[in-house]
Amino acid sequence: GYCASVEEFENVLIKTNQTGRKTRANFALIDSSGAAVIFETSGKEYWNYDANNNSQSPNGYVIRTNFSFKGGGSTGIERYRRTKSLVDDLSQKNDLSYQSLIKYHVRDFSNEQSEQIEVPFKNRWYGSKPFGYINSNYSVCRNISLSASVIHGVFPTETAATTTMWTSLGNPSTTLMLPYWPIGETPSVAQDEIISPLYKTS
Numbered sequence: 001g002y003c004a005s006v007e008e009f010e011n012v013l014i015k016t017n018q019t020g021r022k023t024r025a026n027f028a029l030i031d032s033s034g035a036a037v038i039f040e041t042s043g044k045e046y047w048n049y050d051a052n053n054n055s056q057s058p059n060g061y062v063i064r065t066n067f068s069f070k071g072g073g074s075t076g077i078e079r080y081r082r083t084k085s086l087v088d089d090l091s092q093k094n095d096l097s098y099q100s101l102i103k104y105h106v107r108d109f110s111n112e113q114s115e116q117i118e119v120p121f122k123n124r125w126y127g128s129k130p131f132g133y134i135n136s137n138y139s140v141c142r143n144i145s146l147s148a149s150v151i152h153g154v155f156p157t158e159t160a161a162t163t164t165m166w167t168s169l170g171n172p173s174t175t176l177m178l179p180y181w182p183i184g185e186t187p188s189v190a191q192d193e194i195i196s197p198l199y200k201t202s
Helices: 006-019 077-092 098-106
Strands: 026-030 036-041 046-050 147-152 164-169 178-180
Touching: 006 026, 006 036, 006 046, 077 098, 098 147, 098 164
Parallel strands: none
Antiparallel strands: 026 036, 036 046, 147 164, 164 178
């Protein structure tokens, strides 16, 4: 709501380094200049991972899940490994597009070893579960996933209004991906100072 570019967002991080931040998170940004960056942030520091920096991102993309490289931790490491494998494969096939990410990544099921689970699953995961049921806790498409988004950016010569966010409102394994554009007024059901009416009814 306050930044039109990656540079402006980084200026906010520089300022809040001084005051401190309660939010410690990974922030992924793209802008109409072609910048594509993930910032890992702590209370008073941040680290910049630039998709356009060949030494940081030789393939032109940055991958993260729930954890930060600088902050350590391993929550989501199996989803990171699976995502890296899928995205590297798409990149090598020259098929790294929003369509392929939606088809092959967003709805992917895998196990704790980051190996693909074929769906429908033709076996028993363990004895107490019915035939065909899987444990999707380690999947990109987890049982607790509430939504998914793939943002299709624009070239510097194109208008930013054609940036498209493909979003599934609900678990990605069972919902459609719908396109949204950064134009027009925000729907009233999505606006509220604390909790939007759209969220309250879900």
